[in-house]
Amino acid sequence: MMRGITYFVFSTLAVSAAEVKVLLISPPELKEAWSEYAEMRGEQGTSMKVIPTDDIAKQYAHGDLQNKIRLCVQEHITKEGFHTVILGGDSSPEGGLIPDRDTYHLNMWGNDTDIPTDIYYLSATSWDLDGDGIYGEFEDDRGAISYPDGSLSIGRIPVRTADDVQAYAEKVKAYLEGETISELAMACEVRGAYAKVLRSGRELIPKAWPEGKVSFFFNDFTTWDAEGEEGDFDLSPENLRVKFSEGVIDKWHIHGHGLIDRWILEKGEFFSYEDVAELRNERPLVLTTVSCFTGHFDAEEDPSITEAMLRQPGGGAVLIIAPAREGKPHFHRPEKDFRLMVVEGKLDGTTMTMTAFWTAALGEQRARAGHALALSKAGFAKDSEKSATYHQGICELNLLGDPSLPVR
Ligand SMILES: [Ca+2]
Numbered sequence: 001m002m003r004g005i006t007y008f009v010f011s012t013l014a015v016s017a018a019e020v021k022v023l024l025i026s027p028p029e030l031k032e033a034w035s036e037y038a039e040m041r042g043e044q045g046t047s048m049k050v051i052p053t054d055d056i057a058k059q060y061a062h063g064d065l066q067n068k069i070r071l072c073v074q075e076h077i078t079k080e081g082f083h084t085v086i087l088g089g090d091s092s093p094e095g096g097l098i099p100d101r102d103t104y105h106l107n108m109w110g111n112d113t114d115i116p117t118d119i120y121y122l123s124a125t126s127w128d129l130d131g132d133g134i135y136g137e138f139e140d141d142r143g144a145i146s147y148p149d150g151s152l153s154i155g156r157i158p159v160r161t162a163d164d165v166q167a168y169a170e171k172v173k174a175y176l177e178g179e180t181i182s183e184l185a186m187a188c189e190v191r192g193a194y195a196k197v198l199r200s201g202r203e204l205i206p207k208a209w210p211e212g213k214v215s216f217f218f219n220d221f222t223t224w225d226a227e228g229e230e231g232d233f234d235l236s237p238e239n240l241r242v243k244f245s246e247g248v249i250d251k252w253h254i255h256g257h258g259l260i261d262r263w264i265l266e267k268g269e270f271f272s273y274e275d276v277a278e279l280r281n282e283r284p285l286v287l288t289t290v291s292c293f294t295g296h297f298d299a300e301e302d303p304s305i306t307e308a309m310l311r312q313p314g315g316g317a318v319l320i321i322a323p324a325r326e327g328k329p330h331f332h333r334p335e336k337d338f339r340l341m342v343v344e345g346k347l348d349g350t351t352m353t354m355t356a357f358w359t360a361a362l363g364e365q366r367a368r369a370g371h372a373l374a375l376s377k378a379g380f381a382k383d384s385e386k387s388a389t390y391h392q393g394i395c396e397l398n399l400l401g402d403p404s405l406p407v408r
Pocket residue numbers: 127128129130131132133134135136137140141
């Protein structure tokens with residue numbers, strides 16, 4: 001039953017903190033702002049090189065801008081020993097500041113033609129074996145698709161303006177200067193998902209992180225209920241704001257329904273832009289979520305709720321992993337596995353990715369955020385070669401934020 005147990009035996013490709021070299025890809029108009037950020041991160045012990053996309057477009061001759069960025073990253077990996085990449089700008093259907101690479105998916109959920117796939121930028125291969133200009137086709141492009149092996153990492157900071165960069169920089173500073181917090185909270189609004197979220201939070205994460213505490217914020221019971229009044233602390237937008245703002249817990253997993261602009265909570269209430277605008281939490285959050293579309297950073301509509309959390313000055317989040325589209329439960333045998341998910345807490349691919357991220361980041365390995373997600377995805381590489389739905393899962397879960405940050 002525990003075919004996924006190998007996810008938690010990570011490879012030894014760990015990169016020590018001193019060796020981390022980060023390549024920051026900047027749009028020309030944010031070069032100055034990102035150079036200041038890189039200087040700050042250098043002083044904090046993480047060296048960064050900023051390279052603007054107009055230079056990349058001139059230096060590399062082949063293909064579209066996405067391909068040129070990929071070639072530039074490859075050169076920095078192979079010749080200069082870089083491990084980590086930051087994409088320093090938002091993406092939109094027309095391209096945006098740092099365009100994403102759209103990949104094509106046809107699987108048990110139907111088809112999607114434009115899943116933004118930032119892991120593409122770490123690849124030595126083109127993701128378009130048949131050369132038809134459609135990337136990441138599960139069968140036709142198989143020989144040119146490559147997944148993270150745990151040694152390289154990437155994240156996107158989906159900002160649009162120099163002010164966004166500065167606000168983000170200030171939050172990173174506050175984050176790194178704060179005390180370590182050994183508590184993670186898991187919110188869950190969907191009863192069918194209780195079993196798997198509890199398994200993740202009571203069994204799998206504590207096993208890797210025994211000194212930590214995991215709290216629960218479900219519709220029907222919470223860590224903060226009055227005695228004998230199970231569930232009286234509602235999973236409401238107001239209560240979520242209170243918990244985000246207290247500074248007691250900075251690590252969150254949110255499970256449940258969502259849309260591009262909201263997390264849907266108990267009684268159909270939702271947490272949206274007005275709630276984000278009120279956040280002044282000095283301790284910025286690290287957040288994973290499976291909620292549909294909350295990570296849809298590449299839409300015409302902007303910001304998505306996760307981008308709003310990252311851009312909120314003086315509050316919100318510094319790191320988020322979220323699905324760019326539906327965030328469906330990815331399973332090998334859906335006809336059996338859905339029932340096991342509800343009854344026994346079998347973890348689907350998306351929930352497993354988040355769980356493995358937390359265990360790599362908080363466990364003995366103390367992997368930095370991007371590295372933790374890379375290790376998590378490396379654990380899914382074989383599944384993704386076999387299954388078109390896992391292939392979609394590994395593509396659509398992007399890290400938003402600076403991948404070189406520790407999770408502390
Ligand atoms: Ca193709």
